[in-house]
Amino acid sequence: MLSVFDQGPHRPCPTPFNLAAHVLGRSEAQPDASALEVLATDGSERWSYGKLAAAVRGTGTGLRQAGFAPGDIVLMRLGNTVEFPIAYLGAIAAGIVPVPTSSQLTEAEVACMVSDLSPAGILHDPDVAAPAHPRTIGVDALNQMRDLPPIAFDMGDPERLAYVVYTSGTSGVPRAVGHAHRAIWARQMMVDGWYALTPEDRLCHAGAFNWTYTLGTGLMDPWTIGATALIPKPGTDIAGLPDLLRDHYATIFAAAPGVYRKLLQDHATLNLPDLRHGLCAGEKLSVALHEAWQAASGTDLFEAYGMSECSTFISSSPTHPAVGAALGQPQDGRRVAIIGPDGPVPRGEEGTIAVHRSDPGLMLGYLNAPEEIAARFQGDWFLTGDQGAMHADDQITYMGRSDDMMNAGGYRVSPLEVEAVLNVHPQITLSAVTEVEVKADTRIIAAFYTGPQPVDEADLKTYVHEKLAHYKSPRAYIHLPALPTGANGKLLRRALRNHFKAKTHD
16 A cells, blocks of 8 residues: 555635635624734733734735735735734735745845845834845834725735745755745645634744744634634743733643743643643654643643645644654645655655645745756655655654754754855864754754864854854854765765764763
8 A cells, every 4th residue: 555645635725815815704703803812911912803804904005005016025024023914914915925034034144035036125123134125114104004994805816926935945045935825725724634723712822923833823724713813922931831821711822842842841730721732843743742741731732744835734633643653644635645766655664755736735836946846846746855654544754854954943944054154154164064962852953164273162153143043053063173974075964963972972
């Protein structure tokens, strides 16, 4: 039996269609219901569905009045505030294509994006790094747009470009991933296949407003079905999250594994009487962390696997919990396979996790890099680059990357991108970067380099911080007399981990 999961396609996306109109589809029927609560110990900020929809559609009107037209690309350089999702959906409502970006990116990194995309404008918080642009819309101007008359949703072909996100390319150059309006339609498969989300739920996401994991799981998905989204106020200490979850009656909690680890370090037990379960994504969940959460909270934790190119499509859920160390199984409506050199491999054998090109959540492509998207397909299967095995019960076990991509708190990072920065340092001859394990269930990015002599680590950190986002920056720097290579001179990146172990045990 081959490693293919195919129980029939998800129902097709209707046409005409608009992503923002779909997300806000419940707002007219329940204008007074709570859509968003920004949680704080000193008083929370509440947004009703009616207020949210008015702000989004007013913003769409304002962006059109500012001269942006349907199809224009706007780069989002906004902070961790409610302005972010409102501007994002406002742009899409007007047919404008937003590009959400991490506020951690440096001006140099953003300048590369501007060169790549040639955006029509930048939505800019002055506290967030961004290069100068002739058409910049500030936060005050965005806030004033909320009171404008509501724009008529720009309806059209669900296949047209809706938004763009950046991901680390395997070549070391970040790639612009273009997604269609239909991408939000595909997320319905996650509602049952991962969340078990209902309109009565109060889903709290621990991430920042301007993280795409938060934007999808924490905001748009609850809004689409009429549930309440809970987001901790920016600056909230992770140790204080249990009190907020309890005091605000959270029924589902979503976070990256690192947040769960920190919570369990600070709290031996968790009193969360309303919590039904937790959700986890961004990096592989360990069995030990899963079991520790179950013991401390009395609730289960459900993991999902996905990527910027297709969001999450494999997951565990209350109706289909993971078996052992497995990720879970493909969500109903997905077509997923484990691919070898000649196509799908037999069940139980290792291969590359792949999703079918017909998946409504799959990207349109990499903007300005058609050759890279072609290289990611084998026939009709989009290859994720992650290795796995599909078992007889459809459960899929994750078996690592087939390349050298790293994971930094839920962000994928190419070592080549970090090495390109280090290799131009005047005191470094050559560098190599990889993930290393510093203790059980905790990994960091480490940089190894050669040069005449060791460079002061504080100076290296300052140098890298000026050129790369914090999450891409190595947490350790190790000077070596030579980098490990094979007989053909190719870098043996995995051998670097032994050098790290030797160094830390000196």
